[in-house]
Amino acid sequence: MLAPLRRGGGGVGGAGRSSGAQVAEAEFTPFDPERFARRGMGGHGARLGLTYRAHGPDWVELALPYDPAQIGDPGRGVIASGPILAMMDMATSMAIWTRLGQFRMQATLDLRIDYLRPATPGRTVIGRGECYRVARAIAFIRGQAHDGDPADPLAHVAGTYMFLDGPR
Amino acid sequence: MTLPPYAELLALSVETAADGAPLLVMPFADDVVGRPGFLHGGAIGGLLEMAAIVAVQDALEAEGGGRIKPITVTVDYMRGGREKPTRAQGVVTRLGTRVANVEAIAWQDDRARPIAAARMNYLVVRT
Numbered sequence: 202m203l204a205p206l207r208r209g210g211g212g213v214g215g216a217g218r219s220s221g222a223q224v225a226e227a228e229f230t231p232f233d234p235e236r237f238a239r240r241g242m243g244g245h246g247a248r249l250g251l252t253y254r255a256h257g258p259d260w261v262e263l264a265l266p267y268d269p270a271q272i273g274d275p276g277r278g279v280i281a282s283g284p285i286l287a288m289m290d291m292a293t294s295m296a297i298w299t300r301l302g303q304f305r306m307q308a309t310l311d312l313r314i315d316y317l318r319p320a321t322p323g324r325t326v327i328g329r330g331e332c333y334r335v336a337r338a339i340a341f342i343r344g345q346a347h348d349g350d351p352a353d354p355l356a357h358v359a360g361t362y363m364f365l366d367g368p369r
Numbered sequence: 370m371t372l373p374p375y376a377e378l379l380a381l382s383v384e385t386a387a388d389g390a391p392l393l394v395m396p397f398a399d400d401v402v403g404r405p406g407f408l409h410g411g412a413i414g415g416l417l418e419m420a421a422i423v424a425v426q427d428a429l430e431a432e433g434g435g436r437i438k439p440i441t442v443t444v445d446y447m448r449g450g451r452e453k454p455t456r457a458q459g460v461v462t463r464l465g466t467r468v469a470n471v472e473a474i475a476w477q478d479d480r481a482r483p484i485a486a487a488r489m490n491y492l493v494v495r496t
Contacts, residue, residue: 244402245409248378272374273422281375282439283418287411309410313443 231302234261234295242291249284251291259300260331263292267323278322282356285326285346286314289358292330293342297362300332300340305364307340312360320355324348330358337368370427376419379412383423384456391427392458393420397451408450408484413475416457417487418442421471424459425491428469435495437469444487453477455484469493 238253249271254262265288273281290312298304320326329351330344339361346356370383370391379395386392395401395416403409422437429435459473469491474483 243404243409244399245412246403248400249411270374270378275373281373281415281418282442283375283379283411283415286414286418286442286444287409290409290411290414308449309444309446311443311445312410312414313441315441316439319438 232298232304234299237295237298237304238263245287246291249287251288254327256295256299259296259333260329261292261295261299262327262329263288263295265326265328267325274319277319279319280322280326282314282316285316285320285328285356286312286358288326288328289314289330289344289346289356292328293332293344293358293360294330294362296330296332296342296344297335297340300335306366307362307364310339310361310363312358315357316355317357318353318355320346321348326355327351328356339363370423372419372423375415379415379419381416381419386458390458390460391423392456393423395455395457397453397455406452408455410444410446413446413450413455413485414442414444414487416455417444417459417473417475417485418489420457420475421459421473421487421489421491424461424473425464425469425471425493428461428464429493429495432464433495435493437491437493440468440490440492442487442489444485446485448482448484450475450484451477456480459489465493466495467493 234256254264271280271284328346334341344358345354347354384392401412457475463470471489474486476483
């Protein structure tokens with residue numbers, strides 16, 4: 202397994218790449234969630250309007266802008282739970298690759314989501330996925346979503362992913 | 370049965386299962402792709418949630434109607450979703466005064482070989 206590169210400058214937004222990058226580092230490009238998101242997060246991610254927000258050594262934060270096309274409760278204008286599930290699936294997947302320092306084929310084994318409260322209509326939902334353990338065949342993740350105040354989360358997720366290239 | 374805008378985003382339509390219960394169909398489209406050639410896990414989860422909601426609302430209407438809110442959803446992914454239509458159906462295992470317990474499965478060619486399954490708990494507010 203490739204070791205993740207040490208990140209400089211707080212580790213947000215790939216800040217460590219700008220100053221004094223050496224040739225040896227340039228030859229080996231670790232997984233960069235910001236660049237990955239810019240290339241597009243798949244058809245469904247694009248349809249939902251998911252964008253990159255921030256990342257750290259083992260976490261990735263994505264944003265889901267409010268879109269009336271995602272409403273699940275027309276009476277109140279609250280978006281459906283599905284788009285939040287999709288964002289957390291994406292954020293937690295990317296958190297694994299960020300922790301590993303490289304992309305690796307994987308499949309979601311299970312994902313549990315607790316809906317703590319409805320998302321506030323009109324607000325962007327922010328989802329932070331964290332990978333807290335990588336085992337030989339399985340990665341373990343957790344995450345939270347909020348719509349402005351991280352201390353007032355609207356959803357909580359926990360789940361597992363299996364690597365498709367076999368145990369290492 | 371009217372579906373919310375999110376169901377249109379997934380391009381869902383309602384079919385009637387052999388037992389008369391509602392069943393949802395999601396056509397394959399770029400809008401629901403994850404990694405190339407496969408459905409996005411979030412789209413499969415969204416389809417399962419909509420199937421569960423349709424099943425609870427169908428059961429609730431028979432008892433005078435009401436509103437529901439999702440509390441927890443647990444999705445198990447069993448097979449990759451390929452480039453073909455996906456069907457999903459929810460089964461209400463218990464419709465209580467305040468809580469509905471639902472199971473839902475999603476499949477493509479063969480209902481006996483689901484691509485994903487989920488358990489959901491919904492808070493029920495009866496009207």
